[in-house]
Amino acid sequence: MNANxxxxxxxxxxxxAHIDWSGLSHDEGRRLREFGLMEGVEVTPLHRGSLFSRDPLALAVGRMRVIIRARQAAAIRVEPAAAA
Incomplete structure (x- = not known):
């Protein structure tokens, strides 16, 4: 698996695995960095906005819960996490 x-x-x-920083505004990039979303970090998608919308997306980042837009999540390439 290598998906967004x-x-x-x-x-x-x-x-x-990779974040397309050029596809994000300066403020969006700053916000993602403040949340700790960087290459190498493990995250768990928790839930999406609603039955009819994929926006926003709630994530677990360590012990934090953060909300990002689906458009921002589309700029983040992920791979399977290492087995614990």
Whole structure:
């Protein structure tokens, strides 16, 4: 599996492989960095906005819970997390 975060299965831990910073505004990039979303970090998609919308996306990042837009998640490439 090597997909974007916006299409990752819910409840499955993944590792951020690459972030397309050029596809994000300066403020969006700063916000993602403040949340700790960087290459190599493991995250778990928890739930999406609603039955009819994939926006926003709630993530577990360590012990934090953060919310990002589906468009931002589409800029984040992920791979399977290492087995614990």
């Amino acid at each position: 975060l916006d299409s990752s299965p819910l409840g499955t831990r993944v590792r951020i």
